[in-house]
Amino acid sequence: MNIKDIAKIAGVSTATVSRVVNNKQGVKDDVRNHVKKIMEKYDYTPNLVARGLVTSKTNVIGVFVPRFVDYYSPRLDAIMEYCNKENYAVMLAGSVGKFEGNVKSLNTLYEKQVEGIVYFVGKFDDENINLIKKISSKIPFVLVDQTIKNVEIPHILPDNYEGTRKILEYMYECGHRKIAFIGSPVYDIEGENRFKAYIDFMKEKDITPDKSYYRYSGKYSIKSGYFTAKLILEENIRNRPTAILAANDFMAIGAINYIKDIGLSVPKDISVAGIDDVPIASYYNPRLTTVKQDQYKIGKEAVKLVFDMIKGDKVKIKKIIMEQELIVRESVKMI
């Protein structure tokens, strides 16, 4: 049942049906009602693919998510909400474990004519970067969590350097000097910022932690936090840190699990802090002291930026830095 069928049955032209479907003016009320009745009777549904072809507006935006972890949930919520409001649909892409899928998946988004893309970065390689360059030169593209060196792309970045300093400052105020650090993957520029903040901070406080006190080999997962904590603590049995900062909440939770497994307790024996403030953080036991990235807001700003670019005539590169806020809860104690 298509627009032609309806037109024929209703005894009008397709143009008139189209006007009715799109609630456009210039149709007499009785004709409009008549057409509407026919559409209803025959369960007519407009084919938005066809419409998209002629208007070259698909009303779809693309979202790339490396994998589904709770970290992204509030962001996706924000995006869905915004898109619902704007009458856009969301098309998903993601690698889901396999790095190789990234390029193909992102390209598909583009080929399917999405009008803009929000890209939550997992990792990059050159192939990826080239594709991003190409796509971002043709349609609105917003990068979240990461930037690309020497390439101007609108992006939203949490202020990881300052955020990390804030939580370290707090730990320091709580009397901690022996602070270990569970860092993030080496491919992650922003992760490096967190690590850099740690190194800088310690230096400023005239503390020189042993090299075995910090590792930046974590993978942002609970498991990797567990094993990195194990690595650090096993190497420092005689010189146990009083506190551990993990580069994200999941790794902090992993560390807490390990500490519990060796019969110690957080924060009684060792304090642990995270970064991100994922949804579970405030309900974990102990409630996690962390640094809040307002994920919902990040998601919202990201889509908003895309829509600004879709609507606006001139697309000027925007860069948004999101401040991070110290969230004091239970997992770091005063010593």
Added chain:
Amino acid sequence: MNIKDIAKIAGVSTATVSRVVNNKQGVKDDVRNHVKKIMEKYDYTPNLVARGLVTSKTNVIGVFVPRFVDYYSPRLDAIMEYCNKENYAVMLAGSVGKFEGNVKSLNTLYEKQVEGIVYFVGKFDDENINLIKKISSKIPFVLVDQTIKNVEIPHILPDNYEGTRKILEYMYECGHRKIAFIGSPVYDIEGENRFKAYIDFMKEKDITPDKSYYRYSGKYSIKSGYFTAKLILEENIRNRPTAILAANDFMAIGAINYIKDIGLSVPKDISVAGIDDVPIASYYNPRLTTVKQDQYKIGKEAVKLVFDMIKGDKVKIKKIIMEQELIVRESVKMI
């Protein structure tokens, strides 16, 4: 840059370019290479919307998610993975808080010509059900977590009744008799199954819990678990339950938070169990004793079913019941 441009530049017909784009036979190697070179040079990307219109195959499947919580993450992962493999894209719909959005959002999916839909149910109302009936009569549609009375739709259901009995049996074996129950929303048929299992089980064991021992007003969120636990425990100060079963893990976590806040400890003072085995369950403190729904598998079976229906000629209604498995961890103790 479209197929016509490429054809003109390459000095061939659009048909030939199309054959090259789609890797079809019947093009001489040198012609093929020549066309490929031109496509590359001019950064040609096929317009999949146009292709979709002519082939009436969009290579997109729709997924409806009520909201983004961790419960759905492994399911979405499974779906993404499967679709990547099958060369399909995923279009998302969801209500995100507002119930009213459901119908419009689902309808959009249909209008955008997705080839099939996986529907993770939040709640239903009549408008919703009518739309689902309509859509499911036209394209492959799989319902997950719920069924519709008197309507035959392929669906995947966790065996909530048996699952709930399994965990209750375990709690009973651990010596618990005073078992309270934090139930799920009244609109949720499957939630009612969990509640029914509780009532049946208690009756079989000749236990008649006070009415204040069970509530099925939870909303599956951590917060609602917290406040329902509060309600139950405050009303039963002199007759405190030794164990609480929550109808999902999030509410169990909420209950644990409340118990902690009143100075008691899980499982020392009160045991708490959940249902679902969400990703955080095995890393919570205490590690959650629960009943596992293999969410990844559920997601996979759901898409698989949709693809079977897309590919298969005859679409016969399939119903899959997913068994649940008792997962014994730390949050329920022997008394």
Added chain:
DNA sequence: GTGAAAGCGCTAACAA
């Protein structure tokens, strides 16, 4: 092995 041409379902000038 290649091209001409019809048409997928719709919108948007333009004409009437």
Added chain:
DNA sequence: TTGTTAGCGCTTTCAC
């Protein structure tokens, strides 16, 4: 206020 018609970018017969 309504209809005619030309595409949107692509695939797919059917000739050649």
